[in-house]
Amino acid sequence: MSQFLIRKLEHYARLSAGEKESLETLTQLRTRRVRPRDDIIHEGDAPTLINVVLEGWACRYKTLEDGRRQIIAYLLPGDVCDLSAPILREMDHSIAAITSVTLAEITVEAVGHLFAASPRLMQALCWDALATASIQREWTVNVGQRTAFERLGHLLCELFVRQRLLGLTRGGVCDLPLTQAEIADTIGLSVVHVNRTLQDLRSAGLISLGGRELTIHRLEALQRAVLFNANYLHLGHEGRHLDAPVPASS
Amino acid sequence: MSQFLIRKLEHYARLSAGEKESLETLTQLRTRRVRPRDDIIHEGDAPTLINVVLEGWACRYKTLEDGRRQIIAYLLPGDVCDLSAPILREMDHSIAAITSVTLAEITVEAVGHLFAASPRLMQALCWDALATASIQREWTVNVGQRTAFERLGHLLCELFVRQRLLGLTRGGVCDLPLTQAEIADTIGLSVVHVNRTLQDLRSAGLISLGGRELTIHRLEALQRAVLFNANYLHLGHEGRHLDAPVPASS
DNA sequence: CGAGCGCTTGAGTTCCCTCAATGGTAGTGG
DNA sequence: CCACTACCATTGAGGGAACTCAAGCGCTCG
Numbered sequence: 001m002s003q004f005l006i007r008k009l010e011h012y013a014r015l016s017a018g019e020k021e022s023l024e025t026l027t028q029l030r031t032r033r034v035r036p037r038d039d040i041i042h043e044g045d046a047p048t049l050i051n052v053v054l055e056g057w058a059c060r061y062k063t064l065e066d067g068r069r070q071i072i073a074y075l076l077p078g079d080v081c082d083l084s085a086p087i088l089r090e091m092d093h094s095i096a097a098i099t100s101v102t103l104a105e106i107t108v109e110a111v112g113h114l115f116a117a118s119p120r121l122m123q124a125l126c127w128d129a130l131a132t133a134s135i136q137r138e139w140t141v142n143v144g145q146r147t148a149f150e151r152l153g154h155l156l157c158e159l160f161v162r163q164r165l166l167g168l169t170r171g172g173v174c175d176l177p178l179t180q181a182e183i184a185d186t187i188g189l190s191v192v193h194v195n196r197t198l199q200d201l202r203s204a205g206l207i208s209l210g211g212r213e214l215t216i217h218r219l220e221a222l223q224r225a226v227l228f229n230a231n232y233l234h235l236g237h238e239g240r241h242l243d244a245p246v247p248a249s250s
Numbered sequence: 251m252s253q254f255l256i257r258k259l260e261h262y263a264r265l266s267a268g269e270k271e272s273l274e275t276l277t278q279l280r281t282r283r284v285r286p287r288d289d290i291i292h293e294g295d296a297p298t299l300i301n302v303v304l305e306g307w308a309c310r311y312k313t314l315e316d317g318r319r320q321i322i323a324y325l326l327p328g329d330v331c332d333l334s335a336p337i338l339r340e341m342d343h344s345i346a347a348i349t350s351v352t353l354a355e356i357t358v359e360a361v362g363h364l365f366a367a368s369p370r371l372m373q374a375l376c377w378d379a380l381a382t383a384s385i386q387r388e389w390t391v392n393v394g395q396r397t398a399f400e401r402l403g404h405l406l407c408e409l410f411v412r413q414r415l416l417g418l419t420r421g422g423v424c425d426l427p428l429t430q431a432e433i434a435d436t437i438g439l440s441v442v443h444v445n446r447t448l449q450d451l452r453s454a455g456l457i458s459l460g461g462r463e464l465t466i467h468r469l470e471a472l473q474r475a476v477l478f479n480a481n482y483l484h485l486g487h488e489g490r491h492l493d494a495p496v497p498a499s500s
Numbered sequence: 501c502g503a504g505c506g507c508t509t510g511a512g513t514t515c516c517c518t519c520a521a522t523g524g525t526a527g528t529g530g
Numbered sequence: 531c532c533a534c535t536a537c538c539a540t541t542g543a544g545g546g547a548a549c550t551c552a553a554g555c556g557c558t559c560g
């Protein structure tokens with residue numbers, strides 16, 4: 001079930017069979033299911049366990065006192081909710097399930113042992129955390145500088161590419177279990193305007209969207225149209241230098 | 251000269267005299283000056299040294315192909331530019347000096363030794379990195395959800411509070427060496443609109459701004475007006491559990 | 501003293517928002 | 531099986547926030 005986490009980390013550095021097995025075991029010990037729209041962790045909590053998404057979509061979000069809500073990240077299978085829990089005590093934002101979500105719950109101690117046993121695994125997870133931070137920066141750029149059309153297209157590109165990485169796309173098609181209201185809260189637009197901007201993207205022949213499924217007809221063209229540059233996802237296997245030695249058999 | 255870094259880290263956890271001395275030494279070994287507007291690190295670089303701001307203001311920024319620029323963070327004295335350099339190879343954004351900046355340049359190895367000798371120092375710096383990530387999330391909320399008035403007020407609040415933390419404020423007054431164009435690129439507004447929104451803040455009696463100096467007349471009122479909640483800065487000394495033992499003399 | 505830069509102001513326009521109403525679909529219960 | 535509800539997507543109309551363009555003013559600096 002932690003195939004997605006492993007698959008993602010392998011984009012950073014090659015892991016040894018033992019490391020993969022450790023991850024596999026660790027994420028199977030204890031799991032939890034969360035229903036759509038329920039909170040996984042709430043702002044102000046001091047989580048004692050580290051949560052990893054095994055299945056389903058979740059989001060980080062913050063709300064202002066008057067109810068305005070901003071979604072600040074999407075968590076896909078393989079994403080870690082709160083590796084920082086042992087250091088920063090209090091959550092400064094909430095995490096909610098979007099679809100039904102299956103989580104692995106891992107103790108801080110178990111992660112400590114894992115890291116002690118395999119520094120490479122620690123580095124791979126640090127890498128992942130840094131890539132996450134990079135995504136956050138790109139989102140600031142997205143809402144700060146891009147037009148509605150570009151913002152929306154950029155978000156769709158990102159979600160498609162991230163899923164492709166996990167092997168969750170089927171040709172140019174991928175899941176998109178978001179309502180237009182959630183998209184609106186993500187890119188800082190009103191629902192009405194998201195709806196109209198989606199129509200613009202559709203009539204430009206770039207995408208189809210409906211029934212929780214997104215089709216990107218011409219990824220290259222979409223990327224150019226919305227100034228999407230995947231560098232910020234750090235997927236170029238730049239972490240080669242961390243690779244585990246290749247077994248003699250291969 | 252690394253007084254600011256130490257001062258900041260002490261908001262997270264109490265450091266021992268030896269730890270402070272190590273930091274002091276490390277940041278004095280090799281320094282570098284950068285002129286206003288010059289790049290400190292450029293996107294695509296693979297930095298070999300870790301830079302710490304000792305003096306002056308800098309900013310992280312990203313530019314789109316067509317020239318639009320988004321400032322994604324401000325670096326004040328004591329801020330670390332790129333602790334992640336040893337892990338993520340390539341910079342996905344640039345860092346530029348705003349004022350004259352003095353940097354400490356530290357080798358990756360030296361930091362490695364420091365962390366090995368003092369796990370608490372490593373944790374404190376991790377804490378700092380996590381607080382930085384939290385600021386980034388709040389900025390996404392800022393540009394995504396807040397009105398121009400709130401965005402601008404929120405930014406000013408943050409810069410004031412962060413400087414106060416470093417002992418860089420004088421009553422309700424602090425430095426603000428930013429042009430309106432830089433502010434515009436930070437909060438995703440046009441220069442003209444920043445100018446008009448500043449006037450709104452002034453005529454509301456909340457601030458004075460001019461000559462690179464910001465005065466906040468009623469911080470409480472400003473915080474309320476722009477929905478500023480300092481939690482996201484993680485300054486509540488939540489890191490008590492990491493404290494060094496208090497010397498017997500105190 | 502001219503040049504450059506940053507701040508300010510006015511006028512007109514565009515993008516995006518709010519309000520309001522409608523239709524489709526899925527789930528619920530009688 | 532069909533009302534009933536809730537939620538989501540969609541559309542129209544009108545308004546307001548923020549943008550662009552353009553010009554003028556006051557610094558500072560070579």
